[in-house]
Amino acid sequence: MRKLMLATSVLGLSIASSSFAATxxxxxxxxxxxxxxxxxxxxxxxxxxxxxxxxxxxxxxxxxxxxxxxxxxxxxxxxxxxxxxxxxxxxxxxxxxxxxxxxxxxxxxxxxxxxxxxxxxxxxxxxxxxxxxxxxxxxxxxTPVLYYNKEMFKKAGLTSAPKTWEEVESYSKKLLASGAQCGFTTGWQSWVQLENLSARHDVAFASNDDGFAGLDTNLLFNSPLQVKHISKMREWQQNGIFSYGGRRSDSAPKFYSQQCAMYTGSSSAFGGMTRNAKFDFGVSSLPYWASEVKQPNNTIxxxxxxxxxxxxxxxxxxxxxxxxxxxxxxxxxxxxxxxxxxxxxxxxxxxxxxxxxxxxxHPGTEAAVLQMTASEPTVNSRGLRLGNFVQIRDVINGALESVWSGKESPQAALDTAVKRGDVLLRKFEKAHN
Amino acid sequence: MSVYFPQKKLPYLLVLPQLVITAIFFLWPAGQAVLQAFYREDAFGLSQQFVGLENFVDLFQDPLYYKSMMVTMVFSFSVAFLGIAVALWLAVMADRVIRGKMVYQTLLVWPYAVAPALAGVLWWILFDPNIGPVALFLDRIGLHWNHFLDGDQAMILVVISATWKQISYNFLFFLAGLQAIPRSLIEAAAIDGASSFKRFWDIVFPLLSPTTFFLLVVNLVYAFFETFGVIDTTTQGGPDGSTNTLVYKVFKDGFIGLDSGGSAAQSIVLMAIVGLMTVIQFRFIERKVQY
Missing domain, CATH: 3.40.190.10 (Periplasmic binding protein-like II)
Known part of the structure; x- marks a missing residue:
């Protein structure tokens, strides 16, 4: 009996106290x-x-x-x-x-x-x-931006950051001639070199407005623009302009150690850059192909x-x-x-x-904001809405790696990735209706 | 003479704790996995749909699954073979050392105390193509190391990291096995004029066969199931799936991809494969073992 009383009073107390406490x-x-x-x-x-x-x-x-x-x-x-x-x-x-x-x-x-x-x-x-x-x-x-090593640029006789991929190529040649080991490297290749590439050039990455309009979406990143870009990157990987260094931001040390003069990666890497880069660096917008668009879209x-x-x-x-x-x-x-x-x-x-x-x-910190707000997002630059996206990224990473290593042609690799990705999308669709 | 226990219940009571543990931590989750393999479910478990064998059909129609199987075979047998061979060699050497025996033996056992994920990080740093000292050294001698790109190099890396730890474990068993071999046998052979290689091959190795067999089974099971931490910290299954072993794929599809049905189907297949392999080992290899 006494135990019961004790229990009720404890209970009462706890109720009382919780009514006073903050949610x-x-x-x-x-x-x-x-x-x-x-x-x-x-x-x-x-x-x-x-x-x-x-x-x-x-x-x-x-x-x-x-x-x-x-x-x-x-x-x-x-x-x-x-x-x-x-x-x-x-x-x-x-x-x-x-x-x-x-x-x-x-x-x-x-x-x-x-x-x-x-x-x-x-x-x-x-x-x-x-x-x-x-x-x-x-x-x-x-959002992805381009970081560049101002000191290496100076040595190569360059004064400003490249705005376009055409310039990335010609600048890189000058950089290599001046002793750099590689022109540029990239972090998060699927996000930067395919997803944002598509958005920036107003090309669909997937059907259904990049997946916004429904679950019966198909991937479309094997169209001419993406194939052209990936083919160019493979050529660059072979002649030293581009050097692949891993899926996430594993490649950033190539930039820190001044092997590569440029790095395309997340704007949120700025803090890490400031800590790790023992040289003067600049931040610029993500390049686009001048031959493909006059005015690039916002990045995603x-x-x-x-x-x-x-x-x-x-x-x-x-x-x-x-x-x-x-x-x-x-x-x-x-x-x-x-x-x-x-x-x-x-x-x-x-x-x-x-x-x-x-x-x-803090020069350079505004580049990302400006690039994001430069234009109103179109259906191709609002973002991506894909089920099983984690695995799709994995498929894309695998495909790109087989391109960089020369095992597969860009067209074939992207075609396979689209096909495998579509299987994952179908799986997601089935699980959600 | 046999002993009778007065109570019939006592023996059951004594094994009960073990049975309860097995039931809770093995049978129950394994049963759940079997059930899950027949359902398709969204990530949050809001809708569940019985799909029969569809998850299995999907699996066996997926060319990547066969690739993963091949990768697993190459990986597991490399790990088991390398781990056993190196450990045997080290044990034979350490057994011969006269001075400072304890020091050698302790140092060789040490790596076993390192957690698998930690071992993975260690090897990952050593071989990182951008900052790793080993990778930079290999580059200098003309061997371009980039396991982010080269599938074979990635495989070598995970095999080394997975084996390194296991060598200590194998070493311990081989050393104990060696010490159990009667000196008189070896001495007699030596008197008969057998060379040290012959003594090892004809006497020591056959006498170690129970240990070797045991280690083969244990190492294969280790390579199949417990190496996922090492793979996760070094290659995450890449590049292009060239180190995506079956157990890593189960993890990736289930926990990262949130596809519980597909992942459950895979773990059942994996369970069957290892079961089958163990049966084969006991059936055919154990016959050659001399106890």
């Missing part, structure tokens, strides 16, 4: 290192700014690990309220209608302060449905966005909405953009950064 939600993310510390700092600022809600950030490892653990947690009904998912996971999240609480709807339902037009359209388009509704909240977005983004998951109660969604609103404020956005090198996701944050004189004191 707590978890945010699973994949930001390690310096960016992770900055993230914790921002969350702390949110928690200290009010008393109603507490956000609890949990580092879950790589992007893949974060996404898979969130999915596993969802299946076990232990999901966090907010999870950070990388861009290639977008289609999977979007297709999971019963698992995801679309951000635009969350903001509506909770009557939060939310203006979709405040965000950069070239960023939000990647995460919006066909009607333009934002399904997730962009958080850390980057990489990075990750924040998804709100289903199965939480009203108070928790209030907390999530308040937090997402906080993350979008110009001050927080500007802080995050300037610290990490990720793009500012709102116009206000960009203006604020400009006003603060950041781009003057």
């Amino acid at each position: 707590q939600i978890e945010w699973w993310h994949a930001m390690g290192g310096a960016n992770g510390e900055k993230l914790n700092e921002i969350v702390k600022e949110f928690n200290d700014s009010q008393t109603q809600y507490t956000v609890d950030p949990v580092f879950k490892g790589t992007y893949t690990e974060t996404m898979t653990s969130a999915i596993a947690a969802f299946r076990a009904h232990k999901q966090p309220a907010i999870v950070q998912v990388f861009e290639v996971g977008t289609a999977t999240m979007m297709a999971a209608k019963g698992a995801v609480y679309p951000v635009y709807k969350l903001m509506q339902d909770t009557k939060a302060d939310f203006d979709p037009n405040a965000y950069l359209s070239s960023v939000t388009s990647y995460y919006s449905d066909v009607d333009g509704n934002m399904l997730s909240m962009p958080f850390n977005s980057s 983004i990489g990075g990750a966005s924040l998804w709100v998951l289903q199965g939480k109660d009203k108070a928790e969604y209030q907390a999530a909405a308040a937090f997402l609103h906080f993350l979008s404020t110009p001050e927080i956005q500007a802080q995050w953009h300037q610290f990490t090198g990720y793009l500012p996701i709102t116009h206000a944050a960009y203006e604020l950064t400009k006003k603060e004189g950041f781009y003057q004191s």
Whole structure:
């Protein structure tokens, strides 16, 4: 009897205390290192700014690990309220209608302060449905740019960065003649040399408006433009203009060690560049083929966005909405953009950064933003929405590697990759109807 | 004379903990895998559809799966053969050392204490084409090393990293095996005028055959199942699938690709292959073993 009384009073106490405590939600993310510390700092600022809600950030490892653990947690009904998912996971999240609480709807339902037009359209388009509704909240977005070694350029008698691939070729020849081991190398080859290549030249990467309009999508990246570019890159790989150095950013050391004079990679690599490059370097926009387009499109983004998951109660969604609103404020956005090198996701944050004189004191940091906002995104440069995209990237990487090593011709390799990728798309389609 | 236990239940009770563990950690998940292999499911498990044998049909129509099988065979037999051969050689050498025996033996066993993923990172740094000291050295002597591009080099890299650790394990067993061989046998052969090579080949090696056989089975199972950490940290199955072994493919399709049905079907096939191989080994190779 006494035990029972004790138990009830403990229970009573805990109920009483929880009604006073702030609503707590978890945010699973994949930001390690310096960016992770900055993230914790921002969350702390949110928690200290009010008393109603507490956000609890949990580092879950790589992007893949974060996404898979969130999915596993969802299946076990232990999901966090907010999870950070990388861009290639977008289609999977979007297709999971019963698992995801679309951000635009969350903001509506909770009557939060939310203006979709405040965000950069070239960023939000990647995460919006066909009607333009934002399904997730962009958080850390980057886009490919060209880094170049100013000292090696000077030695070769070059004064500015190449704007086009034609110039990359002619500049590289001069660089090689002046003693460089290779002209350029690239990180994330599928993203930079195929996905962004297509967007920049207004050529479809996949049917159905790059997958936005439905699940019965087919890949189209074996068309003349892509084949031409990959053929050219193979030629460059053979004559030393291009040197392949791995799938992700494994090739960056080739640039750091001054073997290669140029590097096409993510704009978010800027921080790492500043730390590792012991020479004067510049940042410029991603080259395009002048023979193919007069005015290139915007580039598309990489990075990750924040998804709100289903199965939480009203108070928790209030907390999530308040937090997402906080993350979008110009001050927080500007802080995050300037610290990490990720793009500012709102116009206000960009203006604020400009006003603060950041781009003057950090030359090169604006290149990515300008390139993103130079034009209104077209159906071919909004982004990609492909199911099983992680595996499709894997297929593409394999195909490109067989081209670089001379095992297969560009046309044959891209044809095979399209065929294998389509099998994966069919699989995804079947699992989602 | 046999002993009778008064209670009939006690023996069952005594093995119960082991049975429970087996049931929870092996039978239950394995059963789940078998079930999953017949379903198609989206990543979040929101919809599930019985598809019969479709996952298996897809698998056996996929040319990449056969490639992965070939890769696995090359990889596993290379790892097992290399691991056993090098360990045997080292054990014979270490057994002969007179001074500082303990030092050699301890140092040779050491790598076993290194976690597989860590070993992978170690080899990855050494052989990285952009920064690795070994790769830069090979480049200097005219051998261009780039395992991001060259499938054979990638295979060599994963075989070395997977074998390195296993050598210590094999070494330990061979050393114990060598020490169990009666000195008198070897001395008698020596008196009869047998050369040291002949003594090894005709006496030591046959007497070690139970150990070698045991290690063959263990090493093959190791290469099939436990090397995924090494592959994940060094090549991630690339370039172009040339180090994509069956077990790595299961992981990649299941955990990264989120295709639980296809991945479950693969693990069942893998289980069957290893089962079959073990049966073959016990059937045909064990006959040659002298206990």
